Amino acid sequence: xxxxxxxxxxxxxxxxxxxxxxxxxxxxxxxxxxxxxxxxxxxxxxxxxxxxxxxxxxxxxxxxxxxxxxxxxxxxxxxxxxxxxxxxxxxxxxxxxxxxxxxxxxxxxxxxxxxxxxxxxxxxxxxxxxxxxxxxxxxxxxxxxxxxxxxxxxxxxxxxxxxxxxxxxxxxxxxxxxxxxxxxxxxxxxxxxxxxx
Amino acid sequence: xxxxxxxxxxxxxxxxxxxxxxxxxxxxxxxxxxxxxxxxxxxxxxxxxxxxxxxxxxxxxxxxxxxxxxxxxxxxxxxxxxxxxxxxxxxxxxxxxxxxxxxxxxxxxxxxxxxxxxxxxxxxxxxxxxxxxxxxxxxxxxxxxxxxxxxxxxxxxxxxxxxxxxxxxxxxxxxxxxxxxxxxxxxxxxxxxxxxxxxxxxxxxxxxxxxxxxxxxxxxxxxxxxxxxxxx
Numbered sequence: 001x002x003x004x005x006x007x008x009x010x011x012x013x014x015x016x017x018x019x020x021x022x023x024x025x026x027x028x029x030x031x032x033x034x035x036x037x038x039x040x041x042x043x044x045x046x047x048x049x050x051x052x053x054x055x056x057x058x059x060x061x062x063x064x065x066x067x068x069x070x071x072x073x074x075x076x077x078x079x080x081x082x083x084x085x086x087x088x089x090x091x092x093x094x095x096x097x098x099x100x101x102x103x104x105x106x107x108x109x110x111x112x113x114x115x116x117x118x119x120x121x122x123x124x125x126x127x128x129x130x131x132x133x134x135x136x137x138x139x140x141x142x143x144x145x146x147x148x149x150x151x152x153x154x155x156x157x158x159x160x161x162x163x164x165x166x167x168x169x170x171x172x173x174x175x176x177x178x179x180x181x182x183x184x185x186x187x188x189x190x191x192x193x194x195x196x197x
Numbered sequence: 198x199x200x201x202x203x204x205x206x207x208x209x210x211x212x213x214x215x216x217x218x219x220x221x222x223x224x225x226x227x228x229x230x231x232x233x234x235x236x237x238x239x240x241x242x243x244x245x246x247x248x249x250x251x252x253x254x255x256x257x258x259x260x261x262x263x264x265x266x267x268x269x270x271x272x273x274x275x276x277x278x279x280x281x282x283x284x285x286x287x288x289x290x291x292x293x294x295x296x297x298x299x300x301x302x303x304x305x306x307x308x309x310x311x312x313x314x315x316x317x318x319x320x321x322x323x324x325x326x327x328x329x330x331x332x333x334x335x336x337x338x339x340x341x342x343x344x345x346x347x348x349x350x351x352x353x354x355x356x357x358x359x360x361x362x363x364x365x366x367x368x369x370x371x372x373x374x375x376x377x378x379x380x381x382x383x384x385x386x387x388x389x390x391x392x393x394x395x396x397x398x399x400x401x402x403x404x405x406x407x408x409x410x411x412x413x414x415x416x417x418x419x420x421x422x423x424x425x426x427x428x429x
Contacts, residue, residue, distance in 0.1 A: 014250060157418060162399070
């Protein structure tokens with residue numbers, strides 16, 4: 001332990017700690033050159049909620065695809081080319097006029113990376129994880145998601161291997177839109193279930 | 198008496214009295230239902246990484262976990278063992294950094310002294326694991342004990358190591374709504390090279406049965422391994 005109980009040394013700033021671990025592991029050949037940059041680039045450019053939006057838009061426009069998606073989410077999502085880490089077991093839960101679904105991970109921050117990307121900070125922070133399983137009506141309203149009083153809320157805590165995707169309802173007045181235009185309407189929050197479209 | 202699955206896990210995990218000093222049992226990460234946190238700092242859009250060190254921390258934990266062949270359970274437990282005060286006052290990627298450094302030190306890739314010398318100050322790590330390694334994980338479970346529609350009760354227990362059974366459903370009754378195939382039991386894999394595979398289920402709980410102040414019209418679903426459950 002550094003310092004002693006009476007005069008502990010100050011904690012190094014977090015960016016210095018990250019740099020220290022990176023430097024030591026790199027010197028030992030444990031972090032291949034370009035590894036961090038490549039991992040970062042993929043999550044900043046290739047993997048994100050635009051992928052999930054394509055899945056949703058396809059389900060809105062193709063009833064057979066929607067059925068496959070609700071029956072075996074992982075396989076139907078793979079049809080569009082998405083899958084991999086944190087996406088090996090995806091279950092899609094469908095919003096209806098009577099049922100609203102919302103996803104959470106109370107134990108850490110499990111999230112379907114291939115279709116939604118890395119989770120936003122608020123999804124990983126204690127208030128969301130603590131409150132969504134206990135007071136979803138209050139929390140959803142606070143987050144701007146007002147639901148009809150007779151709605152049933154289904155909360156899905158991703159505590160094992162399944163990762164969830166909410167299939168939002170198609171907004172009214174979008175009958176003439178193309179699949180690509182529809183995908184543009186689908187928000188990350190609507191696929192987590194903290195917003196309706 | 199809990200079902201057979203309960204005994205199998207118990208056989209591999211010593212009772213608290215045999216471990217010596219147990220400073221923490223239920224980790225601070227197990228947040229479901231805790232009160233007093235206030236508003237969610239919601240923003241409809243934000244950058245994937247707010248600062249570069251976050252991307253570094255994220256990649257380093259994945260890299261270290263791969264280098265030491267950590268299971269998903271060991272990976273998560275490296276974060277769950279953080280000092281509770283540090284956990285609650287630090288960001289998600291600081292959790293990942295702390296987990297990465299903890300695994301790197303525990304597996305002999307670096308020493309704490311090297312980290313602190315290089316960082317120029319204290320480098321807080323997670324506390325030690327309290328569960329003992331499991332020598333014999335016992336037989337896997339290939340046939341699910343429960344089917345959709347069955348009523349089940351979550352075992353009321355507080356294991357000394359990693360678990361994916363949230364505290365807020367322990368002792369509660371629910372209904373199985375889905376069977377999700379067979380997966381490695383986290384409580385075993387976090388502390389040992391041994392593996393046991395069991396079915397997992399999605400179990401539905403009425404919020405009114407979980408919370409004294411449960412809100413109306415709310416169903417909460419939690420995904421649970423076979424050993425966590427007993428017939429209700």
